[in-house]
Amino acid sequence: MGFGQFLTEPEFKLIIVTHRDVFQNTAQENSRFGEQYAERSSVIRLDKDDMKKMGVKAGDLVVAKNASGRVVLKAESSTLEQSHPGTAFMINGPWANALVAADTGGTGVPAFKNIEVMLSRSKGEKVTSLAELI
Amino acid sequence: MDKGPFVCTGCALLCDDITVDLQDNRVIGVNTACLKGVSRMKGCSSPMTCTVDGKTVDVDTAIKEAARILEEAKHPLIFGHGNSTLEAQKKSIELARELGAHIDDTSSFCQGPLVEAILNEKIPTCTLDEVRHMADVIVFWGADPSHSHPRHLSMYSYFPRGKQRQRGWEEDRTAVIIDVRRSDTAAVCGDKLYEIPVGADPEFMDALLNALASKVPKTSFNMDPKRILELANILKKAEFGVVFAGLGMTYSLDSLEPLFRLMDKLNETAKFHLIPMVGQYNMRGFDHTLFRETGHINRVYFGGEEVEHGPQRSVVELIRNNIIDAAMIIGSDPLASLPGPLAKKLSKIPLITIDPCENLTSRISKVTIPSALSGVECGGTAIRMDGVEVVLKQIIETNRLTDEKIIARIMEEI
Numbered sequence: 001m002g003f004g005q006f007l008t009e010p011e012f013k014l015i016i017v018t019h020r021d022v023f024q025n026t027a028q029e030n031s032r033f034g035e036q037y038a039e040r041s042s043v044i045r046l047d048k049d050d051m052k053k054m055g056v057k058a059g060d061l062v063v064a065k066n067a068s069g070r071v072v073l074k075a076e077s078s079t080l081e082q083s084h085p086g087t088a089f090m091i092n093g094p095w096a097n098a099l100v101a102a103d104t105g106g107t108g109v110p111a112f113k114n115i116e117v118m119l120s121r122s123k124g125e126k127v128t129s130l131a132e133l134i
Numbered sequence: 135m136d137k138g139p140f141v142c143t144g145c146a147l148l149c150d151d152i153t154v155d156l157q158d159n160r161v162i163g164v165n166t167a168c169l170k171g172v173s174r175m176k177g178c179s180s181p182m183t184c185t186v187d188g189k190t191v192d193v194d195t196a197i198k199e200a201a202r203i204l205e206e207a208k209h210p211l212i213f214g215h216g217n218s219t220l221e222a223q224k225k226s227i228e229l230a231r232e233l234g235a236h237i238d239d240t241s242s243f244c245q246g247p248l249v250e251a252i253l254n255e256k257i258p259t260c261t262l263d264e265v266r267h268m269a270d271v272i273v274f275w276g277a278d279p280s281h282s283h284p285r286h287l288s289m290y291s292y293f294p295r296g297k298q299r300q301r302g303w304e305e306d307r308t309a310v311i312i313d314v315r316r317s318d319t320a321a322v323c324g325d326k327l328y329e330i331p332v333g334a335d336p337e338f339m340d341a342l343l344n345a346l347a348s349k350v351p352k353t354s355f356n357m358d359p360k361r362i363l364e365l366a367n368i369l370k371k372a373e374f375g376v377v378f379a380g381l382g383m384t385y386s387l388d389s390l391e392p393l394f395r396l397m398d399k400l401n402e403t404a405k406f407h408l409i410p411m412v413g414q415y416n417m418r419g420f421d422h423t424l425f426r427e428t429g430h431i432n433r434v435y436f437g438g439e440e441v442e443h444g445p446q447r448s449v450v451e452l453i454r455n456n457i458i459d460a461a462m463i464i465g466s467d468p469l470a471s472l473p474g475p476l477a478k479k480l481s482k483i484p485l486i487t488i489d490p491c492e493n494l495t496s497r498i499s500k501v502t503i504p505s506a507l508s509g510v511e512c513g514g515t516a517i518r519m520d521g522v523e524v525v526l527k528q529i530i531e532t533n534r535l536t537d538e539k540i541i542a543r544i545m546e547e548i
Contacts, residue, residue, distance in 0.1 A: 019281070109243045112385065133474070
């Protein structure tokens with residue numbers, strides 16, 4: 001147990017944009033409870049420069065949280081060619097949805113594709129499981 | 135036995151050229167479909183069982199318990215419908231009327247606004263077959279069909295050599311993409327990717343309007359005006375243009391006015407249509423059915439003196455404001471698709487799930503009733519993303535009831 005354990009990890013403000021993924025969808029058709037569905041849904045893709053700034057490497061675990069929820073995700077580098085600092089991407093699913101606010105300003109349409117979160121490095125936690133989400 | 139071709143119910147493209155390999159009344163192979171379609175038609179690995187309070191029961195017991203829950207609730211909600219046939223949807227609306235219940239579907243937080251605008255003839259639309267044969271300018275806006283509707287580009291929108299587009303994508307078609315990210319569909323569109331910031335869609339629509347009016351298009355995100363003028367030029371010259379509107383666009387528009395203005399302007403010089411990228415295979419069908427019966431596509435309450443409708447009757451607001459005290463979910467998994475805080479709230483009231491497969495919602499439901507997988511274990515009709523009615527055929531036998539039959543049986547009990 002090192003001293004670092006008691007230090008708070010710095011947090012970075014990000015917008016998460018969700019999108020579809022045919023492989024996750026295929027896995028979902030087979031089973032919502034399968035490993036592949038969970039693996040693909042719980043990845044957050046970050047801008048390369050953002051990763052450097054946060055001290056996060058591909059495969060590291062990160063905590064995304066806001067007033068709606070908190071999930072531990074696996075960080076991966078974005079596959080996009082252009083830089084997109086401040087924006088991260090996630091495949092639409094229960095992990096991303098855990099961070100979506102219930103308040104819709106009365107419209108009835110939650111902000112599924114524009115989720116503001118604080119992101120920090122995780123300290124020895126595991127990726128949030130589906131069971132923990134329900 | 136019918137040899138096909140069959141219709142895939144994996145998404146609202148409803149691909150109608152599917153053949154299957156069967157063995158012992160099981161689908162063991164699916165030909166022509168995309169990855170997702172194959173997975174859908176082969177059936178899931180975790181089929182739902184018939185239960186009440188987590189204990190296995192016969193279907194009669196489950197139906198009786200479902201009827202009791204709905205009858206005793208003061209404000210029951212019937213939700214889902216995107217993966218049910220038109221016949222089941224009609225029955226569901228009938229049940230909601232009889233119960234004086236709330237009824238809604240996934241279009242409530244999906245493509246509802248665009249389907250509504252089309253049904254109210256505020257946006258010109260066309261069919262996918264017309265796109266295949268005639269479209270020369272194709273705009274994917276906030277949409278990534280390579281992932282959401284994998285055969286979209288090959289069946290209809292880009293690659294086919296249509297009757298009037300024999301030179302295909304090489305010479306006859308131009309595909310443009312407007313998005314916040316370089317998606318796999320963007321890769322197909324090459325240098326015609328217009329990358330905009332999150333939520334900047336209405337601003338980009340206004341910039342395009344300016345460009346179409348030969349004014350210098352300015353944006354707060356400093357996109358080169360020349361590029362926007364180039365795009366306006368492509369759009370202006372379209373003989374048969376189509377905008378495929380994805381959720382990326384829909385979620386960015388607080389009001390559809392900027393889109394109406396753009397479509398009107400485009401149609402001054404060119405011929406432009408819009409098709410919403412609907413996800414679930416028959417979401418649009420529910421919207422058409424409810425619209426025909428009530429004048430509203432979703433978010434309806436039958437418990438008042440008159441039919442009530444509005445955002446306050448949406449599944450999201452009903453859960454958020456603790457209005458509903460029981461819910462029957464048909465072919466949907468709101469626990470997975472709603473915001474976390476709402477999913478938690480929904481899990482606190484008695485739920486009835488009707489679905490072929492186990493899902494997050496069924497795991498916490500008081501009653502689960504397994505149903506036949508439409509397009510495989512039962513036939514029916516559905517409405518494709520472009521509004522065309524498609525007949526689904528049954529491929530294999532099952533002893534599971536259809537959604538329609540389950541709802542009819544519940545009605546008999548009430």
